[in-house]
Amino acid sequence: MKKKIQVGVIGAGRIGKIHASNIVKNFPDVEVKAVADIYAEQVKDWAAGLGIQHVYSDYKKIIEDKEIDAVIICSSTDTHSQITIEAAQAGKHIFCEKPIDYDVDRIHQALDAVKKAGVKFQVGFNRRFDHNFKKVRELIQNGSIGELQIVKVISRDPAPPPAEYVKVSGGMFLDMTIHDFDMVRYLTGSEVTEVYTNAAVLVDKAIGEAGDVDTALISLKFKNGAIGVIDNCRQAVYGYDQRVEILGTKGGISVSNDAPTTVVLSTETAVTADKPKYFFLERYMESFETEMKEFFNSVVNDKDTVVSGIDGLKPVLIGLAAKKSYEEGRPVTLQE
Amino acid sequence: MKKKIQVGVIGAGRIGKIHASNIVKNFPDVEVKAVADIYAEQVKDWAAGLGIQHVYSDYKKIIEDKEIDAVIICSSTDTHSQITIEAAQAGKHIFCEKPIDYDVDRIHQALDAVKKAGVKFQVGFNRRFDHNFKKVRELIQNGSIGELQIVKVISRDPAPPPAEYVKVSGGMFLDMTIHDFDMVRYLTGSEVTEVYTNAAVLVDKAIGEAGDVDTALISLKFKNGAIGVIDNCRQAVYGYDQRVEILGTKGGISVSNDAPTTVVLSTETAVTADKPKYFFLERYMESFETEMKEFFNSVVNDKDTVVSGIDGLKPVLIGLAAKKSYEEGRPVTLQE
């Protein structure tokens, strides 16, 4: 019988739990041997329920465990690059939640460590594995709409996070838009060359007081000549709004939201349909499983990961440019 | 630690495998202790992969196993009632795939045995647990559309079964429409009182030669005064068509198909969207899990099952009336 891949999950918050649970349920050839969380006591029962043997408060226990082949890094963002470096040096394959870091130098250090160690490294841009967006990319790549002209991403949360969260989030562009920066790279297969940010505080003054914005239109230029705009808001009261719309010389593509049901109720007053699926857990659950499948596929078959270190770095660079553009009120090139 | 419910799966064809796999993955408190299939040799590897300890060719081994609390009957239809009787007599809770039997007397015998033994019994009308149809029922029950007037079910398969299958299927009304007979009972909360079948062989002559039809409009009268029509076809080339449409005195409800993605491609020639999800495995996978959850909930909490023995019997009675109506070219009442 084939030996199972042994995995350690570092950070058992919301996303860490999702990944651990997905692996236990759906990956018979993978075993979650250990979980590390600074609040180890609080995750014990949950881990036991999944049959995970070890729960540590110190992630280093996982790094030091020679039997563990791969780590899933789901701890707070400020620890990602450091843990990546340590895990790489210990020869472990790495799945790292986004963003790798808010600091570009530290990202480079982490990626250097990965390169040196020759381990697999995948960043958690799960939306690439979403059924809708995957098909958009396929249609673009197979030439269905010709050359790209306009790329639009709509990405709005159902409700704003607390101001406390906003303060440590790295700002909307690195916390929320970063997914969309990845999405435009993924869809277009091209790099962003210039960014202009038109943003405002229109949802919650506390977000403004925390030094951030909550509503933005980020205008983009791409290397391949196309132009684009990302549309973000921390609050869309009708629910999680996740769409893209692409115009090319031979056609257009649009994606509408997924809804819980297709039921339409028509009464004397209105024709009513479902709101979109509530938030990312409902909307993207399938993609969390698929990205993990791709990661283990890379590990087992010694293939390149489908979301590389560079794919982790670039959205951070675009995010920093978007922030600068907002602060300076001018278009900012990615070369600056 | 709480003792796990021990389960035996009888019949490991397509649907048996789905149930077994669902239980293993998603029910940590349930254990599939054994599987029985007349082709035991062919299912061994699959069972091992799921960690199922025992694979028998004779289902009686499961019936005789005192540790087994419940059976999931997924064998061929002609064996359902017999196994139900034996399992009931052995004191096991029973989840039985639809239909219970093609023979009304044998259904009664099976239900009598269940009643006598006091075990739980649930029939596999999984579509009741579908997200779309569940919401339709909720809207009807909460009075959103007032009194029911017209109930329409559209239920078409993507491709016809082989004529060989048709011959042993019990005929379209008991094999395919039976789901829809259950659906109208579930949605309306009322009983069918009269049936008129308008049917033809329009897909495949071999189906006609096998003594069956492949296309039908089955007109219904309900006890609550509403009227309805079920629309069946063994072949809709654009895919599995599963919709309902209800008219009431205060409004209407409609359900459209689920599609793999929401992507729309617009080109010089057309605006194109996805076809429906391909077939019942793609379309109803979630409902197979939910019905099982409800079954174990009934077992553990000693509650009535949500799809009772009567719910298993009635659609067979309607199906037989539909068949008679077709054969005699006249409306047939359920009282006859």
Place this chain on the structure above:
Amino acid sequence: MKKKIQVGVIGAGRIGKIHASNIVKNFPDVEVKAVADIYAEQVKDWAAGLGIQHVYSDYKKIIEDKEIDAVIICSSTDTHSQITIEAAQAGKHIFCEKPIDYDVDRIHQALDAVKKAGVKFQVGFNRRFDHNFKKVRELIQNGSIGELQIVKVISRDPAPPPAEYVKVSGGMFLDMTIHDFDMVRYLTGSEVTEVYTNAAVLVDKAIGEAGDVDTALISLKFKNGAIGVIDNCRQAVYGYDQRVEILGTKGGISVSNDAPTTVVLSTETAVTADKPKYFFLERYMESFETEMKEFFNSVVNDKDTVVSGIDGLKPVLIGLAAKKSYEEGRPVTLQE
């Protein structure tokens, strides 16, 4: 300069006014010379506003006017056949609102008179000229969906007529469903051979007391082997519901309702769209103009009309069969 076609409009109720106004506005080569209405006094101002010279209380003045080339018969149904006969004998081309008559013998007499006189005769089945349904027929005729299997027409009014109207209407099948009987003939290019009516009084008891039904599912068999069902209700509170749905061996066609706008409002509670266009004036206005255009085209270019006398007769025959089926509770063939 070419001589204008001179027209007399007989009956200036709602539909008569629509036709007269359409001709005045959109047919520069046609002149409405006279209008006849038993309430001549009440339509005088309206006629003057359109520049119509003569308003008579007796339609015979129009029949006797040698200058008048064609009549548009919009009077009450019981007068259609008589006026048709007189107009034909006077050599006038005839556009006659539906139905020609409730009495089959009188229809035959009228059609005989038309034939003998060699005048053009078109029946007012305007829905044939609707943008949606015209395209459905084109797709069927060009083979887009192969051989027809299932034909469904949904046709529901937003609100029931007063019981007073119902009493003189000829009954729902001849008053309302007659449009749908024409539609299935138009769409399929085939004849109805058998009818089974499943109907009830579910909207307004007064309609039942007037001897009529208000909700019906009329099951159909066609000469080409296809089967179908017409779905009627005198009241759909969400508005005028006018759809068709066709299944063929190579595909399916569906038509949804036209709405006043495409605006969708999404709020915290719901995603809301427009109800359908309110009633036939809003929904079918364009088709009233088009049918008139086709009529004058037949007159001017001496072509067969696009809705012939037979097309006027057949739906009445189907309607009478539908009525009989309802009364006798059995399928009725059109040959009986």
Place this chain on the structure above:
Amino acid sequence: MKKKIQVGVIGAGRIGKIHASNIVKNFPDVEVKAVADIYAEQVKDWAAGLGIQHVYSDYKKIIEDKEIDAVIICSSTDTHSQITIEAAQAGKHIFCEKPIDYDVDRIHQALDAVKKAGVKFQVGFNRRFDHNFKKVRELIQNGSIGELQIVKVISRDPAPPPAEYVKVSGGMFLDMTIHDFDMVRYLTGSEVTEVYTNAAVLVDKAIGEAGDVDTALISLKFKNGAIGVIDNCRQAVYGYDQRVEILGTKGGISVSNDAPTTVVLSTETAVTADKPKYFFLERYMESFETEMKEFFNSVVNDKDTVVSGIDGLKPVLIGLAAKKSYEEGRPVTLQE
């Protein structure tokens, strides 16, 4: 009998013909007494067909006609302001096609002349009268979506104009986007304060060689704090794309395209719907009639016009700022 309003139409190209024909057909209280066109000979037959008495090659004949109450200015853009001045001085009410002029000083001169003369003046921003956009504005104004946050206009032509046209068009921002600049003012009820243009030549190099762009994303800031983006392209191969999408604190509004039919064809390969209505004549025909109705309503009832001189000026100012932004690669405020 009330005296009819006498109208002169100046310029009988495509849009002039539409207005003249609309008035003749639908405004019984208005008479098109004369048409002026520099190619008088070419429009003679068309005018005769509509019963228009006079066709002049010199528009001054209309200005000098004391009986004429109002002029409809549909001549080439470079003549609008001059004719406006002359018509105002002659005391005639004025409906003027957009834009009033490409030169801001000349617009001011025209508006001054209008003011001095006290005549009515309406600019041809017909899209304000479109069923879809009118409803969007209503929903915004009645508070359905709370405070505005993001305003998006999608406005794409089905096919690019010839480069010859582009050269004299005033450039995309003044020729095409000007409608969208008006739309955002109309929808938001707020003024644009800053513009940033992200544009490119992606459709036709000849357009670039003519000194223009063909694809643009124009980022906007509004006085009320909202932000917005207009999305333009000279070519959307799938047809005329005319949509808006608004996000507010209490909800979102979206408008999709109008299509010729609601027919959906589902086959083995795809689910296909109609492309949008082809171009502005098909899409906006109704609005041309409605804007005229509003104009005559202002004239007859001595009310302010619904699209004022300021409404004609502002979009030109925004267009010029958009052009400057593109040329200088920076955001441009409307105050500069």
